[in-house]
C-alpha cells in the first residue's frame with residue numbers, strides 16, 4: 049500500500065526528523081533552541097503526569113477527565129529506534145491488508161515513515177474509507193481525528209489511537225457542557241433558535257472546525273449546523289449565512305476571524321465568546337449586532353507565530369515567500385504573503401517552478417519534511433524555536449509498535465468509539481459539509497448531496 053499525498057523521499061544528506069534535531073540540541077551537538085528539553089525524553093515519561101506535556105501546548109490547562117494512557121510496556125520504552133522500526137515493519141507485513149496506518153502531516157518522521165497515507169485529518173479519514181475491508185485503522189494523529197475516522201468507518205472496523213493521551217488542546221477548549229450553556233444564553237437573547245425570520249433565516253447557525261470533539265460535531269448536527277476544515281471554511285460560512293443571521297464558530301477564533309474578515313465581515317461584528325464569563329463576556333448589543341460569534345479557542349502551535357518573526361524572515365531573506373496557516377492570529381495572516389491549510393502550503397511549494405525561499409508558519413514536523421523533500425527550495429519554519437505540537441508528540445514509534453503487535457496477537461488496544469447518539473448527528477454535520485458548495489460551483493455527478 050503506497051503512502052499518498054506526500055512522496056516520502058528526503059534527500060540523502062537531509063534528516064527530516066525533528067526528533068533528531070531536538071536530541072542534537074539537547075545534547076549540545078546541534079544548533080538552535082527547543083522550547084522544552086523534556087522533548088528529548090520518551091513521551092511515556094509524561095503519560096502519568098497532568099497536563100499536555102512538553103511542546104507548544106505545555107502552558108494550556110488540560111480538562112479534568114481527559115483520557116490518560118496506561119503504562120507502555122518496558123520493552124517498547126527501552127527499544128532502540130532501529131528495533132522499533134524493524135518491529136513495526138514486521139507487524140505490518142504480518143497484518144497485511146487487515147490494517148491501515150494513517151499519519152498526520154504534523155506527526156514525527158519516525159512514525160510517518162510507516163504510514164500508508166499521510167495527510168490532514170479529513171484526508172486521512174477519507175483514506176480510511178478506501179479500505180472498508182481492513183479490520184483496524186491505526187490513526188497516528190490526535191483524539192478528535194480518530195473519532196472522525198470512527199464516524200466515517202464501518203462499525204466493525206476498530207479505530208486505534210496509539211497513545212490515548214494524544215488529545216488536542218484546541219479541541220479541548222470547547223467542551224460540550226460549555227457549548228450547551230452558551231446556546232442557552234444565546235437563546236435568552238435571540239429567542240427561539242429554531243424559528244426563522246421573514247427572510248427565512250434562523251438566529252444562529254453553529255459551525256465547528258474539524259478540530260473539535262465528536263460531542264461538539266454532534267451538537268452542531270442537532271442544531272442545523274455544519275463542520276468545516278481550514279480548506280473549506282469560507283464555503284461553509286457562505287452555506288451558514290444562507291441559513292442564519294449569524295454564526296457561532298468554534299473552537300478556533302483565529303480561523304473564524306481570518307475567514308470572516310476575508311469575506312468582508314467587520315471585526316466589530318465578531319464578538320468573542322469566553323465560556324468562563326457570563327454571556328461570553330460580550331454585551332447584549334454586541335451579540336445583537338454580531339455576524340460571527342467567535343469561541344475563545346486557539347491552537348498553541350499556530351499562536352507561536354508572530355509579525356516579528358515575519359519581519360525578521362524578510363530582513364534576513366529578501367524575496368522570501370511567507371505562507372502561514374489560517375489558525376495563526378489575524379495580524380500574522382495579514383503580514384504574510386499567503387495563508388492556507390496544510391494542503392495549500394504543500395501544494396504551493398510543489399507548484400513553485402523556480403528555486404524559492406519559503407518561510408512557513410505551521411507545525412515544524414511538516415515544515416522540516418517539506419524542506420527535505422524539496423531541496424531545490426530553501427524552506428524553514430517561521431518560529432526559530434523548535435516547539436512541536438505537544439499532543440502529536442505523544443505518538444512515538446514505541447506506541448505504534450505496541451498497538452500493531454497487539455493486533456498481531458489478536459488484541460485491539462486503545463480503540464476509539466463514538467457512542468451512537470453522538471455519532472448520528474455528528475455524521476449529519478459532516479455530510480452537510482461534504483454537500484456544501486461554493487456559490488456558482490457546478491454540481492458534479494456522483495458528489496455527495
Ligand code: SF4
Nearest residue numbers: 216217218347349437
Ligand atoms: S497542531 Fe494545534 S490544532 Fe493541531 S493537534 Fe496540535 S494543538 Fe491541536
